[in-house]
Amino acid sequence: MEHKQPKYNVTVSVYLALVLAIAVTVPGMYCSLTGVHLSPLVGSLLFGAGIFGAAFVLSWAAEAAQIDISQALAIAILALIAVLPEYAVDFVFTWKSAHDPEYQHYAIANMTGSNRLLVGLGWPAVLALFVLAKRKKFIVLEPSQRVEIFYLAMASVYSFTIPLKGSLTLIDTAILVLLFSLYTRRAAQLESEEPEMIGPVKIIANMSTGNRRLATILMFLFSGVVIFFAAEPFAESLIASATLLGISRFHAVQWLAPVASEAPEFIVAGTWALRGAAGPAIRTLISSKVNQWTLLVGTIPLVYAISGSSIKAFTLDELQNHELILTGAQSLMGVAILVNLRFDIVNGVLLASLFLLQFFWPDIRMEVSIVYIGLVVVFHILHRKHLLPAARLGLGLKNRGG
Numbered sequence: 001m002e003h004k005q006p007k008y009n010v011t012v013s014v015y016l017a018l019v020l021a022i023a024v025t026v027p028g029m030y031c032s033l034t035g036v037h038l039s040p041l042v043g044s045l046l047f048g049a050g051i052f053g054a055a056f057v058l059s060w061a062a063e064a065a066q067i068d069i070s071q072a073l074a075i076a077i078l079a080l081i082a083v084l085p086e087y088a089v090d091f092v093f094t095w096k097s098a099h100d101p102e103y104q105h106y107a108i109a110n111m112t113g114s115n116r117l118l119v120g121l122g123w124p125a126v127l128a129l130f131v132l133a134k135r136k137k138f139i140v141l142e143p144s145q146r147v148e149i150f151y152l153a154m155a156s157v158y159s160f161t162i163p164l165k166g167s168l169t170l171i172d173t174a175i176l177v178l179l180f181s182l183y184t185r186r187a188a189q190l191e192s193e194e195p196e197m198i199g200p201v202k203i204i205a206n207m208s209t210g211n212r213r214l215a216t217i218l219m220f221l222f223s224g225v226v227i228f229f230a231a232e233p234f235a236e237s238l239i240a241s242a243t244l245l246g247i248s249r250f251h252a253v254q255w256l257a258p259v260a261s262e263a264p265e266f267i268v269a270g271t272w273a274l275r276g277a278a279g280p281a282i283r284t285l286i287s288s289k290v291n292q293w294t295l296l297v298g299t300i301p302l303v304y305a306i307s308g309s310s311i312k313a314f315t316l317d318e319l320q321n322h323e324l325i326l327t328g329a330q331s332l333m334g335v336a337i338l339v340n341l342r343f344d345i346v347n348g349v350l351l352a353s354l355f356l357l358q359f360f361w362p363d364i365r366m367e368v369s370i371v372y373i374g375l376v377v378v379f380h381i382l383h384r385k386h387l388l389p390a391a392r393l394g395l396g397l398k399n400r401g402g
Contacts, residue, residue, distance in 0.1 A: 008206055014199060014200055017199055017200055018060075018199075021056040021060075021200075024050065024052065024053035025053040027046045028050030028229075028234075029229060033229065043233060043234070043236075043241075044234065044238050047230045048238075050230040051231065051260040054085065055223070055265070058085070058219070060201045063201045064201050064205060065220075067205060084223075085260070088227045089234065090296060091303050092231050094107040094303045095307040096307075097314075106239070108320045108324070110258065112324065113253070114258035114261065114262055115292055115327050118288060119330050120351055120355025122266055122269065123343070124348040124349070125270060126278060127139055127278070127343055127344075129270050129273040129274050130273040130276070131345065133273065133276065134278075137344055139342070140342060141279055142341070145341065146393040147187055147393060148286040151186070151290050152286065152289060152335055153332070153339075155176065156328050158176070159331070162297075163316065163324045166316050166321060167313035168300050168304075168313065168316070169301050173299065175298070176298030177294070177298045177299070179298075180290075183290055186396055199268075234257075235257065265285070266285075269282070282338075289331070301313070325366070326365045329369040329373050336379035337350075339379075339383050340386045354371065
């Protein structure tokens with residue numbers, strides 16, 4: 001029997017949002033397909049806007065897909081789709097790095113930047129919006145969110161082995177992809193509430209079954225085509241713009257590139273937080289973090305090997321090692337804070353402050369990493385009674401005492 005979908009009220013502003021998201025992709029697509037020469041700054045804006053708009057369309061299609069496919073399959077697919085724009089940009093840098101070693105720095109910069117933005121600004125921003133909207137001092141997470149927290153902990157602990165050996169190899173690919181697979185398999189076993197449809201997703205949800213499925217497929221295809229054609233010129237324009245403006249190309253790639261790919265996800269999570277659904281909002285960002293810290297990192301050596309037509313390690317220098325250590329330490333800090341299923345103002349300020357500290361003074365990466373690790377120990381001592389329940393739920397074991 002077909003599941004009866006509720007009918008949603010669709011306002012003019014909802015249609016305008018869909019039209020605007022599609023419209024901002026047109027200039028970049030036109031320039032990419034026709035080979036129009038653009039200045040680096042204009043190229044960064046047009047192609048970045050294209051990825052930005054496509055990311056919105058992609059997220060709406062992903063939400064709509066949950067209506068028509070099984071929960072388990074939805075989780076597996078959505079885990080991949082949520083961070084596809086980020087993957088596309090990073091894969092461009094990784095692919096080129098097999099032929100030009102300078103791009104290795106950009107691949108690591110983009111990956112670590114997007115990961116640290118999620119935790120350092122994304123989580124505190126959701127908390128701040130929830131506090132302002134609902135006048136509450138903390139977010140309470142669902143017990144089932146221990147699954148994401150557990151697998152984020154596993155990926156974060158493993159991430160320290162990468163700088164210790166100074167390279168990413170296909171062994172890392174196998175282990176991290178396995179972690180991702182275990183995470184999606186475990187998440188698929190959990191019961192979940194049907195998500196609230198917001199924005200243009202309502203338009204699709206109100207369609208008949210056949211039209212809805214067709215619209216969802218077309219949105220996926222449209223987003224994929226835009227991201228495919230915009231990713232490389234965006235990456236190249238960004239590097240050229242940094243050179244033109246006399247700023248660090250490494251930091252431009254690290255902090256500006258993720259803005260186009262991560263912003264739509266931040267905006268959707270922020271919208272949920274303002275409506276009081278802070279738990280699902282944080283869950284979305286944690287899930288994205290798990291996906292990036294497992295699948296994105298894990299596929300870097302695979303893409304590198306395919307591009308170079310040889311099995312060789314993606315070697316890391318001191319800067320890249322320090323970036324990975326800092327990102328891993330921040331991830332562990334996030335785990336230590338959330339393991340008790342409570343995210344309060346003090347924790348949010350702490351995450352944001354440490355992020356801004358290393359953002360404005362990047363040369364103190366290792367010092368900030370040490371602070372993170374010290375705080376991880378403190379928080380784990382404070383939250384020690386929550387560690388075993390998180391591990392047991394993550395592994396699919398029954399928790400004693402409920």
